[in-house]
Amino acid sequence: MNRLGNGLSEAKQYEDALSVRESQLSLMRRVDADEDDLLVAKSNLAVTYHELGRLEEALPLRRDVYYGTLQLFGEEHEETLTEASNYAVSLITVQRFEEAKSVLRKTIPVARRVLRENDTLPLRMRRNYAKALYKDDGATLDDLREAVATLEELVPTARRVLGGAHPITLAIERRLRGARAALRARETPPPLSLSEIEVDMLSLLLDD
Secondary structure: OHHHHHHHHHOOOHHHHHHHHHHHHHHHHHOOOOHHHHHHHHHHHHHHHHHOOOHHHHHHHHHHHHHHHHHHHOOOOHHHHHHHHHHHHHHHHOOOHHHHHHHHHHHHHHHHHHOOOOOHHHHHHHHHHHHHHHHOOOOOHHHHHHHHHHHHHHHHHHHHHHOOOOHHHHHHHHHHHHHHHHHHHHHOOOOOOHHHHHHHHHHHHHHO
16 A cells, blocks of 8 residues: 555655555554554655645644654654654644744754764754744744854855755755845834824924
């Protein structure tokens, strides 16, 4: 069933793939399959939900896969860190920015400590953390400045490790432009309206 689901997904027949993956997961639960096999099935189902735009349905599966992987392998395992990143991306996609930032704050230091310097996962996690900072409607000036500073630090690292034409490098540079624009918009005072100008002029006259 897994091979069939993969084939349907590769052919972009996502509705058919969804039916297969849901049936597979249901069967695995009935036969009490191994936990690691269940996690793979849940992860595949989450991907299919995402492809269909059913993001809220993908999210609890991503959460289950992350915490299940954490329990099986521990926080320093690369698979755990990968699933933490996937879960954070799902949270960002549905605009649950505070939860995404919480997950990434816990896992980014671990990823930077245990993974190789040229591993792309810490770069992607930090890029997504910056995105969660500046995309949040409730972002403070400090949040926006942290997002810009994070991405400014990432750009030369990505260029050195991956090259300037790598998709991850280009994505980081694109996020940096977005974060800078959000910061400029917040730091630049809005233009005065005509009525506000008139009030200011009247105040000056009265002061005289």
